[in-house]
Amino acid sequence: MINVQKIKKDFLIFEKQKDLVYLDSTATSLKPKLVIDKLTEYYRDYSANIHRGIYPISEKATEEYEKTRKVVADFINAFSEAEVIFTKNTTESLNLLAYSLGRQIIGKGDEIVTTIMEHHSNFIPWQILVEETRAVLKIIDIDENGFLDLGVNLNYLNSIISKKTKILTITAVSNVLGTINPIKEITQLAKKINPRLIVIVDAAQAVPHQKIDVQDWDIDFLAFSGHKMLGPTGVGVLWGKKDHLEKMYPFLFGGGMIEKVELKKTTFAQLPAKFEAGTPPIAEVIGLAEAIRYLEKVGLEKIRDHEKELTNFCLKSLKANFGSKIKLFGPQDENYQGGIIAFNFFDFHPHDVAQVLAQDNVCLRAGHHCAMPLHQRLGCLATNRVSFYIYNDKKDIDQLILSLKKVIKILS
C-alpha cells in the first residue's frame, strides 16, 4: 500500500496548495523535491559541459550524466547502456525513428502498421513518412470496449501483419482510453508471422506506472518522456536494439556525434553518441535518474496496484453518482486499463466542465488529448480526462465528484 499522505510531503507544491487535486498526470506529472534539488545541484555546483573538459566539474558532470544512462538501462532491462539514447521527449524519440529508421528502410509498397488509439506523436510521423515514400499505413481499429480489435487470441494479426510489414508501431497504454495493450503477446505473434518485423512501442503512459522489461517484450524500440515520470521536462528516452541503432543514419548532426570531420566528409561516433548531437539537457538527464530512483523506492508494482484501486473507485463513484448521464470510454476495468479515465459529462462541453472544476482547483483535461483520429472514431469531438499517480487518493476522487455536481448546478 502506498502512503499517499507521506508521499505528498515529498511534493512541495502541496505545501502552498493544500487543496490541489491534480488529476492530469497523463499530461505531465508533479515533481518531488529530490528531483528538483538534483537538477538545481548540477546548475549550482558543477554546471560544466559533459564529454569535453578534463577539469573536475566537467568530469563530475559527465559521470552523473552517464550514470543516468545506466540507471535507465537497468530500469527498462536494456541489453546495454549504449542502447539508451537521450532525446527531448517521446515525440522526438519517435520522430527520430521515423527519420533515421523509416526513411532508410521504408520504400514504395512497404507497410507500416499502427493503431487508431495512438497519440499524434506516434501517428503523424508515420503518416508523413508513408506519404513521402508511397508506402502503406494500416491502422488497427478498436472495439466497443476500447480494446484493440484483434479478435480471439489476436488472430486478426494474421491478416494485418505480412512479410510486407516493415514496422509495427503501437502504444503500450492509451493516453485517452487507458487501455493497456498486450505488447508481449502482440510482438510474439507478429514476429512469428514476420521475423524481420520491427516493433516500436510508445511507452509514455506505461513507463511511469508499471515495470517495463524490453527484453521480455522482445520489442525493437521504446520511447518515453522524463516529465511524465516525476522527472524534468526536456528529457526523453529512446531505447533501441544495438543492431538496429548501429545501422541507422544519424538524426541530428553536429558536435559530439562525430568521430572525424574533414572538409569533404565526416565519420560518425559509436552508440550512443551518434544520436546525441550538441549539448544535451544535462541537468534534466541528471534529474531523471533521481526520478527513477524515487519511483523504484516507492515500487512500480505498488504504484500499479495503487492506480488500479483508484481507477476502480473512480469508475464506481462516477457510475453511482451520475449513472447514464456520464459516458465513460475505455475498458472500464482497472485490470485492463492504466489509471486514466476519459468521459463525457451530460451534454456539457468538456471545456465548460474543466472550467468549473478549475474553480475548485480540480485539474483535469478537456479536448482531444492529441488523439483526434481516436476521437473521430469514438464519435465525439472532445472528452474530459482524469488520471492518477502516486500523489492521488480517494479523497481526490470524492472532490472530483463534488465538483462535477457543481457543474450541473452552475451550468444547467
Next chain:
Amino acid sequence: MNDLYKELILDHYQNPRHYGRLKKSTLTLFGDNPFCGDSIVVDLKIKNKKIMDAGFISQGCIISKASASIFLSWLIGKDLEELKKIDKNFIINLLKIDLTPTRLKCALLVLMTVKKVFNVKS
C-alpha cells in the same frame, strides 16, 4: 478565471438571442474550431453595406454560444466598416470576463466567422 460563468454568459447560453437560421439572408458563413469541436453557422442579411439582421446555430461550449449571442446582438444595425475595426479586445470587453488563451479561441469563433464576409466578393 473565477466566475467565468457569470449571469451574462449563462443567460446568453440558456436563452441565446438571434438563434436559428434566417428565413431570408444575403449570405451564410461557416466557422469551426476543430481543436475543441465548437462550430457555428451565421446567416447575415446585408443591405447598403449595413448588417440588417443575423442568425446563428452552433454546437459547442458555453463560451462560444454565449459569445455569438452577445456579439450578434451588438452587430445588428452596424455598418460593415464598423465590423472591420472589431478585434479580440472588443469581444473580451463585450463579454466582460477574463479569458485564458484557450477559452479566448471559443469566444472569438463568432468574430472569426463573421469576418469571413470580407472574403466574399461584392
